[in-house]
Amino acid sequence: MPELDSQPTIGALLDRNGVSRRAFMKYCTAMASVLAMPPLAGRAMAEQLRAAHRPSVIYLSFQECTGCLESLTRSFAPSIESLIFNVISLDYDDTLMAAAGHQAEEARDQAMKANYGKYLLVVDGSVPTGEGGVYNCAAGRTALDILTDCARGAAAIVCVGTCSSFGGIPFANPNPTGARPVSDIIGDKPIINVSGCPPIPEVITGTLLQYVTLGRVPELDAHRRPTVFFGNTIHDRCYRRPFYDRGQFAKTFDDEGARSGWCLYELGCKGPTTYNACATVKWNDGVSFPIETGHPCLGCAEPNFWDAGSFYSPIPTPRWGKAGEVRPAEAAELAIGAAAAGAVIGAGSVLLAKHRTQRLQTPGQDSQQDSPKKEV
Amino acid sequence: MTVDLVNFARGPALKAAFIIFFIGVVWRLVNVLLLKHTRDLSEPRRGVAASLLGGLKAIGSRSWPHPEFIPRTGAGEALGYSYHIGLFIVILFFAPHVAFFGSFVGLHWPSLPNSVNTIISVITFTLLLAVLFRRVTHRVLRRLSNFDDYFSWFVVTLVIVTGLMATAHVGGPYPTVLGLHILSFDLLLIWFPLGKLMHAFYLFPTRAIDGYLLTRRGAPS
Numbered sequence: 001m002p003e004l005d006s007q008p009t010i011g012a013l014l015d016r017n018g019v020s021r022r023a024f025m026k027y028c029t030a031m032a033s034v035l036a037m038p039p040l041a042g043r044a045m046a047e048q049l050r051a052a053h054r055p056s057v058i059y060l061s062f063q064e065c066t067g068c069l070e071s072l073t074r075s076f077a078p079s080i081e082s083l084i085f086n087v088i089s090l091d092y093d094d095t096l097m098a099a100a101g102h103q104a105e106e107a108r109d110q111a112m113k114a115n116y117g118k119y120l121l122v123v124d125g126s127v128p129t130g131e132g133g134v135y136n137c138a139a140g141r142t143a144l145d146i147l148t149d150c151a152r153g154a155a156a157i158v159c160v161g162t163c164s165s166f167g168g169i170p171f172a173n174p175n176p177t178g179a180r181p182v183s184d185i186i187g188d189k190p191i192i193n194v195s196g197c198p199p200i201p202e203v204i205t206g207t208l209l210q211y212v213t214l215g216r217v218p219e220l221d222a223h224r225r226p227t228v229f230f231g232n233t234i235h236d237r238c239y240r241r242p243f244y245d246r247g248q249f250a251k252t253f254d255d256e257g258a259r260s261g262w263c264l265y266e267l268g269c270k271g272p273t274t275y276n277a278c279a280t281v282k283w284n285d286g287v288s289f290p291i292e293t294g295h296p297c298l299g300c301a302e303p304n305f306w307d308a309g310s311f312y313s314p315i316p317t318p319r320w321g322k323a324g325e326v327r328p329a330e331a332a333e334l335a336i337g338a339a340a341a342g343a344v345i346g347a348g349s350v351l352l353a354k355h356r357t358q359r360l361q362t363p364g365q366d367s368q369q370d371s372p373k374k375e376v
Numbered sequence: 377m378t379v380d381l382v383n384f385a386r387g388p389a390l391k392a393a394f395i396i397f398f399i400g401v402v403w404r405l406v407n408v409l410l411l412k413h414t415r416d417l418s419e420p421r422r423g424v425a426a427s428l429l430g431g432l433k434a435i436g437s438r439s440w441p442h443p444e445f446i447p448r449t450g451a452g453e454a455l456g457y458s459y460h461i462g463l464f465i466v467i468l469f470f471a472p473h474v475a476f477f478g479s480f481v482g483l484h485w486p487s488l489p490n491s492v493n494t495i496i497s498v499i500t501f502t503l504l505l506a507v508l509f510r511r512v513t514h515r516v517l518r519r520l521s522n523f524d525d526y527f528s529w530f531v532v533t534l535v536i537v538t539g540l541m542a543t544a545h546v547g548g549p550y551p552t553v554l555g556l557h558i559l560s561f562d563l564l565l566i567w568f569p570l571g572k573l574m575h576a577f578y579l580f581p582t583r584a585i586d587g588y589l590l591t592r593r594g595a596p597s
Contacts, residue, residue: 222549233550247471247487266475266484273382273551302551308383314475316558319383320391328482334391338398345399346406354412 010212011050013086024050030077034206034281035228048213049087055212056111056119058150059093062143063136063170063179064125067198068161069095075201076285083205087212088120094138105139112153120211121154121189123147123182126163126170130178147185156190156217157182160204165193165223166303173307183224190217193224195276197300202281203229221275223303229281234297235271237279240264253294264291268312270299381555385562393565400569401577408578421594430597434587435580437597455507462500463532466493466539490543497540504533524571531567534560 008016014024028049029042037045061069073080073096084090090097091111094104111119125143128135133142141149151157159182162168170179183191194207207226210218219227235241243249243263250257250264263269271279274297278289291297296312299305309319318326422430441449467473471487478484508529511517538557541547547556567573587597 235550236545244471245490247489249471249487251484265471273554275549304380304383313479314472315382315554316386316472316476317479318390318476319387326479328480331394331480334394335398338395339402342399342402343406346403347410349403350407350410 008053009050010052010054010086013054014050017086019086027078027082031206031209034077034202035210037228045213048215049209052212052215054087054089055155056091056115057088057122057208058091058108058111058119058154059096059122059124060143060146060150061093061095062123062125062147062164063128063177064161064163064168066095066124068124068163068196068204069093071196071198071201072160072204073201074284075205077202078205078209080205083208087209091119102139108150112150116153118155119153120208121150121157122160122208123157123164124160126167126179126181127185128170128177128179129185130176135177144185147182151186151189154189156192156211157186158207158211159183159191159193159195161199162195162197162300162303162305165195165225168197169306171304171306191224192217192220192226195223195225195230195301195303197298197305199301200229200277200281200283203277223275225275225301229277230275230301232275232277232280233272234274234276234279234291235269238271238291239279240291258294264294264296266314267296268310268314269296270302270305270308270311270315271297273315274299274302274305276301382551382558385555385558389559389562390565393562397565397568400566401574404569404574405577416589416592418593420592422591427588427592430591431584431586431588434590434597435583438583438586452510455503455510459500459503459507462496462503463536466497466500466536469493470539494540494543497536497543501533501536501540504529504536508533527567528571528573531560531564532573535564 025042025046028046029039032039032042032045035041059069075083078087092104092108094100097104097107099107125136127133127143127147129144133144136143138146159165163170163179164182167175167179167181167184170177171181183193192207192211194204196203203226206229207218210226210228221227221230223230235244238244240261240263243261244265248257248260248262249266250260250262251266252258253267258264258267265272269291271291278297279291282289282292298311299308302308309317309325313325318331321327321330420427441453465488468477469486469488470493471490474485474487511521511525511529535557538553538560542550542553542557545553547553564573568576590597
């Protein structure tokens with residue numbers, strides 16, 4: 001496995017593959033646009049990228065459904081082949097690589113050794129820690145062991161998907177495998193979370209590209225997500241937002257409001273509390289995104305989205321009923337119970353007060369002894 | 377701070393506030409109802425039906441200042457009425473509030489456009505500031521006011537302010553501000569039975585009882 005610095009630069013690789021300068025500039029301008037950079041940033045990005053060495057990337061898959069990798073392979077800008085052949089050196093990915101078994105493990109070990117301290121570790125899936133991590137093993141080693149080992153020599157870690165970023169579905173109550181996000185386990189490395197279930201393909205590739213271009217971790221939000229993609233809520237950028245502002249809501253999935261494309265807030269849309277680029281970058285080469293197809297946002301890019309009540313309950317719905325959200329009958333039950341308790345407390349306090357008053361007013365009772373003034 | 381704060385605010389915190397609210401309200405109502413009442417030994421001038429009607433009439437007639445006092449109290453009453461109306465409109469007709477209260481009763485009703493709600497909220501907030509200004513500058517009101525008055529004003533205003541902040545996306549990420557808004561409502565629910573906000577429950581029954589007794593004694597209600 002060649003060392004990072006001994007690898008050809010991205011520019012040299014492009015020249016070798018016959019990619020014209022014009023095509024590369026177009027590509028960089030498009031990427032700068034996706035990354036919300038200024039128009040002239042495309043040129044700077046092209047210069048930076050041409051001079052950069054392809055970083056070694058080790059892609060680990062743990063407790064996940066492979067949806068994130070499926071998403072990544074559907075990236076249009078840059079495409080997965082463009083990414084792994086031109087921008088990064090994908091040295092280990094047990095799903096995509098041709099090698100298997102010991103050969104695959106050897107490839108990873110060689111890449112780690114050759115690029116110690118410089119490689120980029122991409123993690124997909126949460127890490128089970130229950131029972132010593134036995135719920136997820138490969139080549140006789142637990143995910144916990146592999147992650148700790150691989151993280152030691154990584155320059156940075158990119159967590160792809162909500163599972164590796166925040167625990168995701170395996171982390172959901174009751175979390176039988178003791179699943180944890182990467183950030184709970186690794187504390188001494190820069191971590192970039194690219195959340196989503198799955199994340200938008202261009203957000204994954206864009207984040208990797210941004211890292212290669214900048215040569216450092218980009219600006220992150222409080223959840224360590226790149227602000228360039230996670231800086232706004234879906235609600236803020238949603239094309240249905242004017243309907244929300246006008247108070248026009250679809251009440252069911254087949255009413256006049258739904259057919260007219262009105263806001264899906266009352267059908268449980270979590271767009272107002274979800275930070276992601278779905279409404280701008282969209283999916284399938286910018287064709288559409290869930291809300292555009294008529295379904296509310298599930299809030300999959302946010303921590304604990306699976307335990308946040310029904311996907312079809314509006315955001316302000318109280319959450320303390322048996323079904324995860326309060327039902328009118330349950331609210332009435334609780335109100336009646338609390339009111340009964342209040343009545344007992346109220347009546348009790350009045351009776352106690354009356355009893356005390358009576359004792360004070362009755363001559364020859366203990367109250368006289370309590371009152372030294374009267375004795376005097 | 378994340379949506380976890382929203383989930384806490386609309387989950388366990390709301391449930392606790394809800395229980396405290398109902399226990400407190402009934403506790404205080406029962407306290408008043410079981411107070412020792414002096415028997416009215418006077419000869420009734422009007423029958424029970426007429427007295428009850430007089431009680432109902434008093435609810436309306438006592439809700440408006442007597443013409444003689446309008447020059448002195450009219451401005452204060454207008455302020456009070458205005459911000460109460462503003463609060464009711466925003467509470468009942470802002471889309472997220474419709475979703476919130478609707479989930480308790482299993483009903484949904486039309487909401488007002490956001491712009492209308494925002495304008496009304498800003499006016500209501502301004503009126504609340506005017507009410508506070510009047511309280512601290514009015515010589516008599518200031519001497520009559522205590523912690524209860526100021527804290528009751530604070531919890532109501534806090535809900536309005538955090539609501540406006542959430543709508544305008546200022547003060548932090550939306551989920552955080554939304555969580556604070558719901559938490560401030562939880563605080564209002566808890567404080568409600570403990571302070572002067574209880575006037576919402578005392579107001580009409582006490583006016584009705586006064587009207588009933590006055591009518592029974594032959595006085596106009």
